[in-house]
Amino acid sequence: xxxxxxxxxxxxxxxxxxxxxxxxxxxxxxxxxxxxxxxxxxxxxxxxxxxxxxxxxxxxxxxxxxxxxxxxxxxxxxxxxxxxxxxxxxxxxxxxxxxxxxxxxxxxxxxxxxxxxxxxxxxxxxxxxxxxxxxxxxxxxxxxxxxxxxxxxxxxxxxxxxxxxxxxxxxxxxxxxxxxxxxxxxxxxxxxxxxxxxxxxxxxxxxxxxxxxxxxxxxxxxxxxxxxxxxxxxxxxxxxxxxxxxxxxxxxxxxxxxxxxxxxxxxxxxxxxxxxxxxxxxxxxxxxxxxxxxxxxxx
Amino acid sequence: xxxxxxxxxxxxxxxxxxxxxxxxxxxxxxxxxxxxxxxxxxxxxxxxxxxxxxxxxxxxxxxxxxxxxxxxxxxxxxxxxxxxxxxxxxxxxxxxxxxxxxxxxxxxxxxxxxxxxxxxxxxxxxxxxxxxxxxxxxxxxxxxxxxxxxxxxxxxxxxxxxxxxxxxxxxxxxxxxxxxxxxxxxxxxxxxxxxxxxxxxxxxxxxxxxxxxxxxxxxxxxxxxxxxxxxxxxxxxxxxxxxxxxxxxxxxxxxxxxxxxxxxxxxxxxxxxxxxxxxxxxxxxxxxxxxxxxxxxxxxxxxxxxxxxxxxxxxxxxxxxxxxxxxxxx
Numbered sequence: 032x033x034x035x036x037x038x039x040x041x042x043x044x045x046x047x048x049x050x051x052x053x054x055x056x057x058x059x060x061x062x063x064x065x066x067x068x069x070x071x072x073x074x075x076x077x078x079x080x081x082x083x084x085x086x087x088x089x090x091x092x093x094x095x096x097x098x099x100x101x102x103x104x105x106x107x108x109x110x111x112x113x114x115x116x117x118x119x120x121x122x123x124x125x126x127x128x129x130x131x132x133x134x135x136x137x138x139x140x141x142x143x144x145x146x147x148x149x150x151x152x153x154x155x156x157x158x159x160x161x162x163x164x165x166x167x168x169x170x171x172x173x174x175x176x177x178x179x180x181x182x183x184x185x186x187x188x189x190x191x192x193x194x195x196x197x198x199x200x201x202x203x204x205x206x207x208x209x210x211x212x213x214x215x216x217x218x219x220x221x222x223x224x225x226x227x228x229x230x231x232x233x234x235x236x237x238x239x240x241x242x243x244x245x246x247x248x249x250x251x252x253x254x255x256x257x258x259x260x261x262x263x264x265x266x267x268x269x270x271x272x273x274x275x276x277x278x279x280x281x282x283x284x285x286x287x288x289x290x291x292x293x294x295x296x297x298x299x300x301x302x303x304x305x306x307x308x309x310x311x312x313x314x315x316x317x318x319x320x321x322x323x324x325x326x327x328x329x330x
Numbered sequence: 331x332x333x334x335x336x337x338x339x340x341x342x343x344x345x346x347x348x349x350x351x352x353x354x355x356x357x358x359x360x361x362x363x364x365x366x367x368x369x370x371x372x373x374x375x376x377x378x379x380x381x382x383x384x385x386x387x388x389x390x391x392x393x394x395x396x397x398x399x400x401x402x403x404x405x406x407x408x409x410x411x412x413x414x415x416x417x418x419x420x421x422x423x424x425x426x427x428x429x430x431x432x433x434x435x436x437x438x439x440x441x442x443x444x445x446x447x448x449x450x451x452x453x454x455x456x457x458x459x460x461x462x463x464x465x466x467x468x469x470x471x472x473x474x475x476x477x478x479x480x481x482x483x484x485x486x487x488x489x490x491x492x493x494x495x496x497x498x499x500x501x502x503x504x505x506x507x508x509x510x511x512x513x514x515x516x517x518x519x520x521x522x523x524x525x526x527x528x529x530x531x532x533x534x535x536x537x538x539x540x541x542x543x544x545x546x547x548x549x550x551x552x553x554x555x556x557x558x559x560x561x562x563x564x565x566x567x568x569x570x571x572x573x574x575x576x577x578x579x580x581x582x583x584x585x586x587x588x589x590x591x592x593x594x595x596x597x598x599x600x601x602x603x604x605x606x607x608x609x610x611x612x613x614x615x616x617x618x619x620x621x622x623x624x625x626x627x628x629x630x631x632x633x634x635x636x637x638x639x640x641x642x643x644x645x646x647x648x649x650x651x652x653x654x655x656x657x658x659x660x
Contacts, residue, residue: 050552068467
């Protein structure tokens, strides 16, 4: 085709080959894009079939699964203690991380002057977000569990998780604050309000949906974190914790315990636990997305 | 404060002063919150170095300051070059090389999975995909990124290793693989870091101004030419930043590699054999009841320190690339 054109300028270019190359490339990168999707489908399918096989062939009754505590005996093991512990952990983590995280973000966005100290805090934040979760576990282990000697209790686990999700909450809160237009602030200043009054009554209410979305997403990340809890010592506890000062084993650590067992019954218990954990994670993500869509166009 | 209920007559001295005082207090308190994040980093450094000192020198730094005698128990040469790792053994060996090798093997292997696939996905999303496809593909990848790592670990031990890899190893090489294998860890960590590479790379590709693309199209370039010769070079520092982030994540990855690659510390080139990463070692030690003062407990922090320094280096590099990228197209 192109080789037969009269124009000498284009004789060098094989247009057909160029188009073929483009199509081949599209095929390759489309296949690569689908790889992730296929893997997600396989993962969910694997959990679903193992869950189904567990219920049908290993007689894992869902009623018992939700009402019994963990056990060394596979036919008696349930998930209640782990679910209760995880919910308690989430509440404590939310309390510990929300106020400090949102406070830091407000300082950085609304108050902080452009100084060396501010830049240090910002750079440090980016770093903290990249610290492996297991290191937060070591920090809680040395500073709280053994340092002040509180032992492997729920509070210690939630401190590790709170420090872990703090950078996420700070960054999403900063974004939410940034999305509040400056005109809104200036209107408030014009009435004679101080910075703090403006933040409390104007900026924060406007940014709240964004902040809540970020916090829920951060908690959805925290509920699946396993390594920090293992470091803190949340393993091999089977009963339901009484309160924040009790020893515990949360959903992900219980799943790890079961998945590492050689017995197939335990492996299917793990699949059932994962189904519950994923339900928590997906519902939390769903709420966050719903909030984001609902309030997205308000300002 | 109660100022919001009472009517305020202009700039009445009392209320204004109180409001300013409240503002100053709020500012100080909020600065305190921000300072906590810096304190966290300092605390991590302190705790790791303090406890790692007891592994190498027999006493924590805080104990040394109080007069405890320090003698070197483990030399740094042995720690970084020794090829046998068994600090809790009756005849202990303190060569961390096998577990450092384990971490590097998983990290490098996973990069070979996540970098090509993640980059290709990013190019597809940014240059080829229609709005409709993008609106479906991006949330799907976000789900992939939001799945807890323990679930990936389960996927490895219950599916990738027994269902995918075991038959291949059996049929092609006649090897009978156990519950764990290096390749299983590489694949699972590779899969879980794909969304990281693709989303950050796509962000930086989308930020490339359309003028550059249109200029190339006007010269008769195909989409392939524009993607590979214009967009990719223009966004390269952002793309590199995503690679570094994925590598950093793979280094610190714990639950997936623990359940996928196993607990056998050895240096091997056989992808079907069981290996142990630094993080897997830490999990295996925490599984036992390692009490304070035992060598198991101390070694946790020595290994944790190495891990922390490795990821810190990666994060600083990442910061460097990101800043360069932001400067280019602001």
